Amino acid sequence: MVDTEGGRAAGQSASEESLFVEALRGGDELAFAHAVDRFTPAMLRLARVYGLGAEACEDVVQETWLRVLRSLDQFGGRSSFRTWLFAILGNCALGRARADRRFVSVSSTESEGGPAVDESRFFPAQHPRWAGAWTTLVDSWETIPDERLLAGEARDRFRAAIDELPARHAAVFVLRDVEGWSSDEVCLVLELSPENQRVLLHRARTRLRTALEEYLGRRPA
Amino acid sequence: MSDQPAFVCQEIVELVTEYLDGGLEPSERLAFERHVAICPPCRGYLSQLRRVSRVAGGLSEDDVPESLRTSLLEAFRGWKSGPRAK
16 A cells, blocks of 8 residues: 555544544554554565564564554654654664664665766766767666566566665665655654655665666566 | 756766656756757656656555464553553
8 A cells, every 4th residue: 555645544634643543542452453454564664674584574563563552642743653653663673683783774875876877878978979978778668567567576576676775775765665655754754854865765766777677688578 | 058057868867866856946857857858768767767666666565464463463452451651
């Protein structure tokens, strides 16, 4: 499911959200089950970008929900419930990754990653006429149906390429493009400036584009 | 002569996300669109990045592993019956 309406569920207003939080506070299991079904898949996907295995991701999700329940009284509604929930998840996942001694880079926008497209595909800056212009054609992929990119090997390759991204890049990509969140909310959850967020998203998209291009180039259309 | 910015392809490929997010200044946006309108490889590149974003949206799955769901609901019941500050 992709939420496109800010941090709140489609059609859910701030007052409905506060009713939902009140229901949780009152111990309404149905409200909790609904929230689990709605948020947990994306929580698992975000936890995964911190280099955690499936079991550790589930532990992190469980720890997050427990922390949320224990601190419900501190939720003041200044952010949406989802923003609050995922910020807690990010802290739990990071704590777990560190406890497992996994290297997770979180603070920088990392100049690593290089240019969006390899320099060799452009005329050099000294070229008298075509400096910085493509030396090759670029296929628009318009003739390739989505189904082909979303099934079987292409899907596996795409997922693997996401897993290979640095954690911060993958976190932004998962929330923005897989989950469809707004840049404002992603900045809040991951504590990024809008500029950093955009750089990370662009790096992630360009790396995934390269991975898809390589995959498509190796296979007959 | 105008003082409108003009981009080469190697710059365009670095600006696509900013363009798609509406982050470019109006004059830059215009220059970006003018370039892409007459440059098939950059048009292809823009289309590819849009595609990456769209394909990613098709990756989301909504299933919660049943064992996790069960243990979360158990944890909820434990929390509910335990001592809670009102």
